[in-house]
Amino acid sequence: MKQGIPKKWLTYTNNFSMLEEAVDWEPLREWSLSDVQRVTFKSGDTAIAKMGHDSMAGEMRVYQSLLEPFNLPRPRLYDTYENATSNIFLMEDLGKDTIEMNPLQIHFVNAARRLAEIRKMATCRMSSLNSSIYQNYFKSQEDVLEDINFIMENQNLYTPDELGILKDCLEELPKHLDRLYREHEVTITHNDYNAKNLMITNQSIIPIDWSNAYLSPHLGDLYCLINEAEDNGIDKSVVIEAYSELDKSYDIEWQIQVGGICWLLHGLCWVCKEGIHKVPVTRSWMPPMISSINECFKQI
Numbered sequence: 487m488k489q490g491i492p493k494k495w496l497t498y499t500n501n502f503s504m505l506e507e508a509v510d511w512e513p514l515r516e517w518s519l520s521d522v523q524r525v526t527f528k529s530g531d532t533a534i535a536k537m538g539h540d541s542m543a544g545e546m547r548v549y550q551s552l553l554e555p556f557n558l559p560r561p562r563l564y565d566t567y568e569n570a571t572s573n574i575f576l577m578e579d580l581g582k583d584t585i586e587m588n589p590l591q592i593h594f595v596n597a598a599r600r601l602a603e604i605r606k607m608a609t610c611r612m613s614s615l616n617s618s619i620y621q622n623y624f625k626s627q628e629d630v631l632e633d634i635n636f637i638m639e640n641q642n643l644y645t646p647d648e649l650g651i652l653k654d655c656l657e658e659l660p661k662h663l664d665r666l667y668r669e670h671e672v673t674i675t676h677n678d679y680n681a682k683n684l685m686i687t688n689q690s691i692i693p694i695d696w697s698n699a700y701l702s703p704h705l706g707d708l709y710c711l712i713n714e715a716e717d718n719g720i721d722k723s724v725v726i727e728a729y730s731e732l733d734k735s736y737d738i739e740w741q742i743q744v745g746g747i748c749w750l751l752h753g754l755c756w757v758c759k760e761g762i763h764k765v766p767v768t769r770s771w772m773p774p775m776i777s778s779i780n781e782c783f784k785q786i
């Protein structure tokens with residue numbers, strides 16, 4: 487059955503002339519902070535309409551400020567609109583196939599190759615970014631440590647063991663960050679490089695959902711991909727090997743663990759700042775995230 491314009495979208499449709507031709511809206515995600523719809527037009531063509539609020543309101547700018555200058559594989563943006571708290575964009579429909587729906591080894595392998603390619607393209611073109619954009623998206627080692635301090639501010643959220651892990655992290659992480667930022671080039675990090683955000687198009691992988699992206703050397707994206715591959719019974723060495731075809735760093739295993747810690751801290755910080763207030767279920771993510779940080783340290 488055809489669906490009309492969802493209520494949330496009514497106030498925005500005037501900003502998009504394309505939407506005058508919309509005949510069907512299929513909800514793909516309906517969160518409080520974001521809303522994604524597949525729109526079908528009179529012609530039968532489709533597009534994806536995405537609305538993001540607050541911390542999710544920066545994705546359109548990521549496309550324009552980073553993905554376009556780096557010329558990364560991405561869905562085309564057809565039209566955009568933003569105000570003080572929200573961004574809305576219409577983009578190319580890349581089809582219905584994500585790695586989450588089709589979690590085969592070949593797709594994880596291709597996603598690892600794609601990640602190495604993306605990181606290389608971004609480092610090669612980094613100097614073309616204007617400096618204010620670079621500063622805006624660059625996450626320094628001090629910023630990572632600030633995340634830990636912020637996470638620890640509300641001590642009531644943690645058990646004594648969890649607090650112990652966070653304190654150890656504050657003590658142990660700086661030397662690893664020093665080495666990471668000294669020895670590895672700054673590139674783009676997606677920070678949600680998960681199967682549900684990896685579209686399969688003609689066997690090649692195109693990441694979507696870039697709202698958490700920033701500039702940093704850390705390899706948390708490979709950490710995420712490996713974890714999900716393992717959840718699907720795929721040996722992590724196959725995925726790491728695929729990544730390493732293009733990135734020949736000698737210390738990939740170490741980078742994966744440090745990247746994992748950076749990514750987990752970023753996520754925890756978001757949960758503390760916004761998640762627990764706006765998406766209460768995220769409170770339950772905290773204990774497993776802290777124990778994953780502990781696991782990463784054990785593997786270093």
Ligand SMILES: Nc1ncnc2c1ncn2[C@@H]1O[C@H](COP(=O)(O)OP(=O)(O)OP(=O)(O)O)[C@@H](O)[C@H]1O
Pocket residue numbers: 514515517520521522534536561577578579580581582584682683685694695
């Ligand atoms: N350009 C696109 N082409 C095809 N499908 C898309 C596209 N963008 C998003 N989708 C579909 O919509 C889903 C939700 O999109 P997206 O991940 O951008 O939203 P989100 O609100 O950030 O979701 P989540 O927080 O669950 O990751 C994707 O998993 C994918 O199935």
Ligand SMILES: [Mg+2]
Pocket residue numbers: 682683694695
């Ligand atoms: Mg997503």
